[in-house]
Amino acid sequence: MQQSATAGSGIDRDRVAALAEERLDWRFKAVPPAGWGRTVTEYLATGPALDQLGTPLLTLDAAALEHNLRTMAAWCATAGVQLAPHGKTTMAPALWQAQLDAGASAVTLANLSQLRVARAFGVRRVVIANALLDPAGLAWLAAELDADPEFEVCSWVDSVESVRLMDEARRAAGARRPADVLVELGGPGGRTGVRDLATAEAVARAVRAAPTLRLVGIGGYEAALTHDATPGGLATVERYLERLVELHDLLRAAGLFDQAERVVVTAGGSAYFDQVARLLTPLARAHPDLDVVLRSGAYLAHDDGFYRAISPLARGAGEPLRSALHGWARVISRPEPGLALLDGGKRDFPYDEGLPEPQAVRGPDGLRPLSGHVSAVNDQHAFLRGAEVEVGDVVRLGVSHPCTAFDKWTLIPVLDDAASPRPRVVDLVRTFF
Incomplete structure (x- = not known):
């Protein structure tokens, strides 16, 4: 396209x-x-x-939107992280444009139907914070990637089986460009994502061996493991992010990121992005080829309820x-x-x-x-x-x-x-x- x-x-x-x-x-x-x-x-x-x-x-x-746009962009710049805001929050291309104009590096989406909207408006860089296994959708995406060398998208995998299914569907579609994928790390009681590091390494090796896929990093969603900003909730987030760092170190030491031009480590919704920045940015300082990417999406509209109480910027991390x-x-x-x-x-x-x-x-x-x-x-x-x-x-x-x-x-x-x-x-x- x-x-x-x-x-x-x-x-x-x-x-x-x-x-x-x-x-x-x-x-x-x-x-x-x-x-x-x-x-x-x-x-x-x-x-x-x-x-x-x-x-x-x-x-x-309008004034609140502009304030939130500027506030989050400035916070990310100071923290040394990239922002790929979750576009599924608004599904509004005009607001995506405002976020990209303010410095966002990409748009995050959750599935192929949302990605089709993004492509209809020429969005060039997308993070799919989910696994893509639908053969018909993967065939469409393969054609999009092959037709447009400037289009960049990465998605997640969390099992050897999902790697196999994705690779088979892409080979059946005759895909020429490799698809970028991240190994997703989850946690007990959470949503998707590998539950232990040994399995995560096995998934990464399966990606590395798949002819139509390319391993470019790791990711996950810390807010799937807790829902509050109590000391216990914040400790749960911290433990998860420490495991994400450990997974990065394990896969890098094994040489499994050798095909990636830039290694991506991504986490961070709109509730705990301060912890994400604090624990993950040392990776970027230690490895010049690595980008830490937040996927916060609710910040733009914010609210008078859940995010008003739990946002890091309401808890002292910056201008509310x-x-x-x-x-x-x-x-x-x-x-x-x-x-x-x-x-x-x-x-x-x-x-x-x-x-x-x-x-x-x-x-x-x-x-x-x-x-x-x-x-x-x-x-x-x-x-x-x-x-x-x-x-x-x-x-x-x-x-x-x-x-x-x-x-x-x-x-x-x-x-x-x-x-x-x-x-x-x-x-x-x-x-x-």
Whole structure:
């Protein structure tokens, strides 16, 4: 797949810019009928305001996005790590472009369907934080690699059997370029990944012997082993990262990285990237051919829940991030004292890492603070308790877990300032889930 001459920063900017010419219609639940028939550019030129949009609604805050983008890029530069943000968080090519423009070295994805989206927008460097074993998908990927010498992708393996299946599928597809793979290290009770170093070495040797594969490093996901920032949770992360270092040293001593132009050691979601940098960057200092790559993705939108509490930058590792995500829902019923029903629920806002958090009520003079809590959500409703609201009021909600927020919206309005008396819509972010 050939990219256009405007494919700077690892993505085809023309294809991203073309999203602004998409015509709005009933497919986009964030856009009111007044915007239908217009392109994104034409609609934004009308100067739409938040109060002209319907509810329920999910929005992004432009200033918070810019702050988070700059903050994480600066942190990574200071820490001496590369950033390949997990694009599956947003599946938004315009946001991927912003991350690449800010210095990200690649985009991380989780599967072949996400990779097809990335290729449709000319993304050149991709980390697949998963194993790829689907023969049809591997045949497509082999053709992509053979057709575009500038396209770089690496994926994971965690067994000799997965190496065999991947190599067989690629040989059957007539692949010419070798596929770069990393040995994935896991841990007890975690997700995928080799559980012991001896097995990891056997997997690495199988890759080294496979004619269509090339071993370029190791990786894993520390947050699969814990879910909090307690001393015990942080110790679990530290032990895992120490084993990752040990695995690198074992495979390097065995000469198994001899085909890699650059050795990759990758870990780090959005919860423990400070520990990843602290424990893994000594490898890069000791070995000039090695890159430490973080895959943090939730940092860009951040949240008012799980990541607000657990982010290293909320625990003293640097300047805190800001939540760019807000839900907006209208009070449609007060069926009994102390209970109000909002018109947004599971289909609109994330709920797997905490329920939406009532923050304020929008009125003609701006926002007023709101107490109370959401006790439950149904598909289309949220149960708001203990709040002084009236039927028709619009409530601003903080949400938790960006990874299950973006997937509910095909188009997300970006506001100039979600806290202003009358926020204006300054952009529309297109997602592809």
